[in-house]
Amino acid sequence: MSASTQRLTEIRTQIDDLDEQLLGLLNRRASLSREVGQLKSDSLDIVFKPFREKEVLNRLNALSPGILPEDHLRAIYREILSSSRRLQQPQTVAYLGPEGTFTHLAGLEYLGRSMDFSPCPTLHDVFLTVASRKADLGVIPLENSLQGSVGQSLDLFLQYNVYIHAELFSRISHALLATNADLASVRTVYSHPQALAQCSGWLRTNVPQAVVVPTESTAAAAAQAEREGKGSAAIGHPRLVERYGLKAVALDIQDLPDNWTRFLVIGPTPTVGSSRDKTSLLFTTPDRPGALAAILNLLADQGLNLTKLESRPLKGEKWKYVFFMDVECDLSQEQYENTIKHLTSLCHTMRVLGSYPTGPHLYGAGITQESS
Numbered sequence: 001m002s003a004s005t006q007r008l009t010e011i012r013t014q015i016d017d018l019d020e021q022l023l024g025l026l027n028r029r030a031s032l033s034r035e036v037g038q039l040k041s042d043s044l045d046i047v048f049k050p051f052r053e054k055e056v057l058n059r060l061n062a063l064s065p066g067i068l069p070e071d072h073l074r075a076i077y078r079e080i081l082s083s084s085r086r087l088q089q090p091q092t093v094a095y096l097g098p099e100g101t102f103t104h105l106a107g108l109e110y111l112g113r114s115m116d117f118s119p120c121p122t123l124h125d126v127f128l129t130v131a132s133r134k135a136d137l138g139v140i141p142l143e144n145s146l147q148g149s150v151g152q153s154l155d156l157f158l159q160y161n162v163y164i165h166a167e168l169f170s171r172i173s174h175a176l177l178a179t180n181a182d183l184a185s186v187r188t189v190y191s192h193p194q195a196l197a198q199c200s201g202w203l204r205t206n207v208p209q210a211v212v213v214p215t216e217s218t219a220a221a222a223a224q225a226e227r228e229g230k231g232s233a234a235i236g237h238p239r240l241v242e243r244y245g246l247k248a249v250a251l252d253i254q255d256l257p258d259n260w261t262r263f264l265v266i267g268p269t270p271t272v273g274s275s276r277d278k279t280s281l282l283f284t285t286p287d288r289p290g291a292l293a294a295i296l297n298l299l300a301d302q303g304l305n306l307t308k309l310e311s312r313p314l315k316g317e318k319w320k321y322v323f324f325m326d327v328e329c330d331l332s333q334e335q336y337e338n339t340i341k342h343l344t345s346l347c348h349t350m351r352v353l354g355s356y357p358t359g360p361h362l363y364g365a366g367i368t369q370e371s372s
């Protein structure tokens with residue numbers, strides 16, 4: 001036996017030994033998690049605690065000697081936490097399907113593979129499924145760094161009593177997918193309106209002859225392109241290639257390379273407990289001069305930073321608007337009780353959509369980076 005073969009045998013024996021220890025430790029962790037699950041079920045508490053998960057990940061990252069890269073540590077723990085949640089109680093996650101949409105892939109990368117992911121044909125169905133408690137959680141796209149808000153998602157918060165539990169940012173890289181690799185033969189390009197808009201420059205330059213047709217999702221577009229064959233293409237995640245038997249005719253076709261979508265994890269009940277980083281609010285203002293300014297001044301006086309303020313038309317009431325606001329602070333804390341009361345008195349209607357931790361930035365393939 002050569003020296004290197006002997007060393008290899010020694011190393012593998014040590015790895016086996018460490019794996020045994022890891023197995024024991026993972027089982028002990030699982031058993032403790034089950035106990036937490038029992039306590040939660042006795043007090044009707046929610047299984048998914050994103051702030052605690054962020055705390056676990058950040059603490060380990062700070063303690064890590066660094067041989068294992070941060071991204072790997074986070075990816076491994078994503079699955080440990082996913083399994084831990086499942087041991088407490090299997091969780092169904094509704095998402096805008098079918099399989100392979102950006103929402104699905106972002107949800108998998110954030111929540112891990114031990115969740116029961118359940119596709120919904122429309123965003124409306126995701127909200128309905130969560131609000132009617134047919135799913136424990138839902139994943140929805142909220143806004144894109146190039147195209148702005150997904151108006152439908154904002155509007156659906158008005159229709160359904162669902163709450164925000166977590167957010168995540170996912171890098172979006174689009175591909176043109178078709179059964180046939182010849183760009184000149186493309187007559188129709190299908191995709192979700194957001195994806196079509198994010199690639200509009202590329203489409204104009206590279207397939208000017210093609211008609212663009214919106215679909216409910218990028219994966220639905222891929223299925224359509226596959227059904228129609230030659231002459232049809234779809235825009236979506238390159239991974240749709242395997243699911244729908246298509247070719248990736250062009251990669252990275254979004255008009256700007258740094259293309260990110262912010263997704264939200266929603267649930268049927270509000271979150272409670274430990275301190276979170278930000279709060280989302282939905283409100284309407286009285287129809288009088290300075291109504292919005294009074295709200296903004298109140299937050300400014302408290303030293304609270306706004307990270308988003310967007311108005312949407314109030315359906316059925318022409319030229320009236322509803323505001324969606326993100327505040328960089330956990331307004332559910334007791335110290336903000338008076339601020340919330342004051343805010344509510346300044347609004348016509350006001351709903352706290354949730355307080356939650358600042359989300360990680362996901363780069364695909366399970367490698368993640370936490371935002372600062």
Ligand SMILES: O=C(O)C(=O)C[C@]1(C(=O)O)C=C[C@@H](O)C=C1
Nearest residue numbers: 033036047048049052053084085
């Ligand atoms: O601390 C909890 O509340 C737990 O349920 C434990 C645990 C974990 O495995 O660390 C599992 C699920 C939660 O989302 C957060 C953390």
